[in-house]
Amino acid sequence: MWHMARPRKPLLSRARIVACALALVDDEGLQAVTTRRLAAELGVRGPSLYNHFRTKDDILDAVADAVCADVDLSMFEPYTEGAEAAEGAERAGSTDGPGAADWQDALARWARSYRAALAAHPHIVPYLARGPGRRPSQLRMADAVFGALTAAGWSRAQATHIGATMRYFVAGSALGSFARGFVDDAELYARDYPHLDEAHLLAEYQQRVDDGAFETGLRALLAGLAQPRDD
Known part of the structure; x- marks a missing residue:
């Protein structure tokens, strides 16, 4: 009995192509x-790629989708369950809403x-930034965010605006990085930009500065979204 020799190189697959493309992008x-x-x-030879993807854009679509697949959407599950419960309650004559989950907290967790x-x-x-197109992971994310917002009481138009803003x-x-945009030159800032006298220190605290800026903006954005209101 004979055995087929193992190929010297791993067989080409969509996953290998996507991983390689993502490494190049990074x-x-x-x-x-x-x-x-x-x-x-x-x-491999170039034509081998076309057995898995038709075009380069198809490869980039798959890369983008793989990145978005890592985004946690579990915080929106109570809204899906709540919406289904609300439909059942409506058929039964109840006026209860889809649940008491905190949509602002869900948006914050998703945004992070x-x-x-x-x-x-x-x-x-x-x-x-071009939009979700046909990418499944991005479409699932858009569907989850939109569904949570409408279940929380926002109109479809408002939910669209909020999702886009987020x-x-x-x-x-x-x-x-905002912090990395400043150079380590104290003399430059002290001489010509007196209000930026400590800007040369920002890069040293890059993570703290950028995380703090994101959290400040996120809190302000969510605080500006009052309770659902009419268009």
Whole structure:
């Protein structure tokens, strides 16, 4: 009895292509992802990629979707369950709402998870900013956020505006670092920009500054969203 020899290289798969493309995006940016470069990195011939993806954009879509798959959506489950319970209650003649879950807390928890996923791969953010398209993970996220907001009492138009606002805020916060934008040159700031006399220290406290800015903005944003109101 004979056995087929094991291939010297791992078989090509969608998962391998996506992992390789994401590594290129993280290291060198979106422009590094070409079918020729991917084939070289994976040790295959270019046409092999087309057995798994039709175009380079399809590969980037899969990369973007993989990043968003890491976002936690579990905080929205009570709203889904509440909405289903509300439909049953309505049929039974009850006027109870979908539940007492705190939609602001749910949005805050989701925003932190979303930011963490994007901040781990900031070079993919401009591609994600184009919108969800047909990407399943992003569509599931949009569906969960929209469903939670409408279940909490917001109109469909308001829920759309709030969801878009949250996406703008989170994506912007993950795109770069405010603290790292200042150079370590005390003389520069002291000489020409007296109100920035400690700006040269910001990079040293980058994580604290950027996390604090995100939390400040998140609290302000959510506080500005009063109880659901009419359009």
